[in-house]
Amino acid sequence: MLEAFRGRRWAFILIPFLLGALDWALWHFGSRPAVPRHSRAPRTVRSPVPPGKPLRLAQAPSSAQPVQPAPAPAPAIRRALPAPSPRALKLHQIGEKLGVRPEIGLENPCVLQSGASCSRTALTPFFESLDTLASGKASTPAVISAFGNSLIAGDRIVDVVREELGGAFGDGGRGVLFVDRLAPYGPRVRAGFARGGWEARTLGELKLAELPFGLTGVYHVTTEPRASSRFQLTGEPRGTLWWLDMPRAGRLSVHVDGKELARAEPRGNGQAQALTFDLPPGARNLDVVAEGRGAVVLGVVLQHQRPGIVLDTLGVPSADANLFLRAQEDIFRAQLAERSPRLLLFILGGNEAKRLEWGRSNLAEVEEGLRTFIRRSRAASPDSACLVMGPIDAVRGGNGPNKLTQRPYLDEVIGIERQIALAEGCAFFDIFSAMGGSGSLARFVQAGFVHEDLVHPRSHGLDLLGQLLTDALLRGWVESEDPSRQATLAPALQASEETR
Incomplete structure (x- = not known):
């Protein structure tokens, strides 16, 4: 009788945990049909303001100039998603209620191709650092330099990234x-x-x-x-x-x-x-x-000098890419080189969209500012991986049935950031689509996860955004293990347009 009672007691404890783990697995790999990577909820199409010069994606190398580097060595470990933390499981449940789309992943373009396979992607330097940490062969931390605006200045979004990656690969301080x-x-x-x-x-x-x-x-x-x-x-x-x-x-x-x-x-x-x-x-x-x-x-x-993840939060309220260029270049380059990051992370776009709406900027300035800032950062740390994350959904107050309406220029800013990221050999993450597309912030507002200014998420809203970014990074790390599969995810890129 006692043994039977003990068995039932452990069943009551283990079954909820196993169900939660199954729920997390569905969050990552889901049984739902795959959604096109760039599709978004229907919304009003806005005519972009003509920039000073059209922006284009870099083209794949021509057959007249084949690129045939030696194939990259296979990862030293078998990549697999780490076990979910209790917070990740909870945020998954919140995300399901808010209609987030965790299947939206990173665009991690191939930047160096070898025949039909890819030798190097935009995120290879960072993913190789994760391999070294996971295999126990690392002797120093892997640093992430995260630039952004008030969305990360409070440290909540990137704190989730820091803690989740630190829990999986070690905390470097x-x-x-x-x-x-x-x-x-x-x-x-x-x-x-x-x-x-x-x-x-x-x-x-x-x-x-x-x-x-x-x-x-x-x-x-x-x-x-x-x-x-x-x-x-x-x-x-x-x-x-x-x-x-x-x-x-x-x-x-x-x-x-x-x-x-x-x-x-x-x-x-x-x-x-x-x-x-x-x-x-x-x-x-x-x-x-x-x-x-x-x-x-x-x-x-x-x-610390021990192996693990270090994330430098370089968030400045009201900042955009052009304002980051106010930093004195020689100081900026020397200090970033000293940090020697394995990943440059740019979380920008919200203030760019607002300044376009207010008539304080134009698309040509937005384009030039982001391109210049990315190039300045990569010049200081040329061996780093590079990832650009677009702006989140943005709303403003209205009347009648459209009490909350989407702010203009989000499409334009997302398009510019994506094109510049890929042209410069960076990965791109469309957080707008991942959080649910048009109308997603209104759902966050109804859930109490946005401040009264209708601009800044709070509480679980911030945590959920951090979890979406973390999950996208981890899935990208696992998916890019197969070089031949990676070559089908994005075309090979060459250097973007000459500096204007």
Whole structure:
């Protein structure tokens, strides 16, 4: 009798878990017919504003100039989707109710072809890093540099990507951090606990700030002597302080558990500097201390050397690709090269669409800004994989039955981002289609997953977007294991149009 009771008890525990795992499997591979990759819900077709010059996809190499590189070696492991986390299972259930379309995957074009198979795709460098992590052969982290606007500035979407990939391939630590939050609210995932006077400036502001920006698109300047910021340490062996050597600025120093560890000696030459320091084993707290006013910090890097995923959240409120170009190019390139990412991730488009609607920009400017920003980033990190994610659905208030109507210019921006991504040898993810296409944000609003501004998702809305991106990356990693199959997913590409 006792044994029978125990058997029934374990059945009650295991059956819900197995059903949840089956539900997750259907989320990834589903029994529904495949949906065309670019199809979207029907909506009103809008006439695009003519750009300065037509944008086109790069063409496949001609037969007169065959490309025959040696075939890429097979992955060292058999790629398989990792087991779903409890959060992923929960978000799957929420997504089913909201009508998301998880079958919408990445466009991962072949950038180097060998006969009928593909030797290299846009995401090969990142996927090879995942192989190395999964096989246990990695000795260092795989860094992702994620550029974006307010959609990721709060760190929620990319935090899901960071945690889900970290759970599957290892956690490499925090990466690039700020001395304080950009607003007096929100999480401190990527910021220290500031004390004293610090003023934050960003490249997303309407008026360009006085001092140069670097990779982060943000700097903090002290307004009071002895301002400081504290970071709790978790065993990181080294750290780096990015700072500007401004004339008449106060000296900066780094303290560990109350003792000075390193000091930035200013010369007043206006140059960006990097102060690197070793952290003693067992250290608990790191303090960045400014002795006077005018000291400028561009960022703090705290990272483990163990294998795993590190995701640098480089999100700036109100930013678009053109505003990211406000960063001083030599500082941007040096700092991005120092980070040596395996994946450049661009999450842009929402602000571009709004500025088109307001008449503050045109399609030619949007096109040129994104192309230039991608090229600048890839020039600083030429061995990185590259992925562009388009804008989410966007709505505005209305009257009558059309209380929420879709904002204009989404089609145009999605089309431009997709074409530039593929032409530049980057992958593309259409998050608009994946979240359900036209009308999807209205469903998010009805579920309470969007703020009152009807622009910024919140709570499970943000988490769901992060999960869709994570699942697309993982499915792309598994699907691209077969080079011959990959060659059928997207045509081979050559270099895009010459810089204009």
